[in-house]
Amino acid sequence: MNYSFEYIDIILLAMIAGFIFLRLRGILGKRTGYEGKTPAQFQEVLKKIKVEQNKKPSDKFDDEAKKEFIKGAKIAYETIITDFGDNDNKIKNAKPLLNKDIFNQFDEALQERAKRGHYAEITFIGVNKAEIKEHKKIGNILNVTVNFIAEVITCVRDKEKKIVSGDPGKIKKIYDTWVFSRDITSVNPNWQLINILT
Secondary structure, X not given: OHHHHHHHHHHHHHHHHHHHHHHHHHHHHHOOOOOOOOOHHHHHHHHHHHHHHHOOOOOOXXXXXXXXXXXXXXXXXXXXXXXXXXXXXXXXXXXXXXXXXXXXXXXHHHHHHHHOOOEEEXXXXXXXXXXXXXXXXXXXXXXXXXXXXXXXXXXXXXXXXXXXXXXXXXXXXXXXXXXXXXXXXXXXXXXXXXXXXX
């Protein structure tokens, strides 16, 4: 009698093990990655991403767009001027703001300054005025010409720290006309400096 009970126990255990195995195989064999629901906090993020992806670049250059452009142009102007005044002889922060030709011109000027053993001291006071002179659309490219009036303290010294040009104790008013450009079909909102008018 004892042997018969042992056989029944073994059969029952085998059946339970087989059932568990089949259930696990069914689950593990069908799941191929994350199939759960997206957490609530990420659903809003995904919606925003989809909206941004569906947005088309605006080709309007209305009053609102001009205001935003001028804000960015002032920041770009200061970034470029101060980067050119740094004494590491490299354009770093301003590089994305310059097209290839302008970058090469700035880089050559810095290398020439370094060869002469000169270094610059530039303190940017601020932009007094920035206004759009004109804007032209050529195909998908929008070019905007901006007149800047700014104040800086600038001085160039030689190896012996003698002043070559400028005055470290005098604020100088500078007048610049720069041309910025952007492909209006691009999702990249950044503008680049493409020309400096004299």
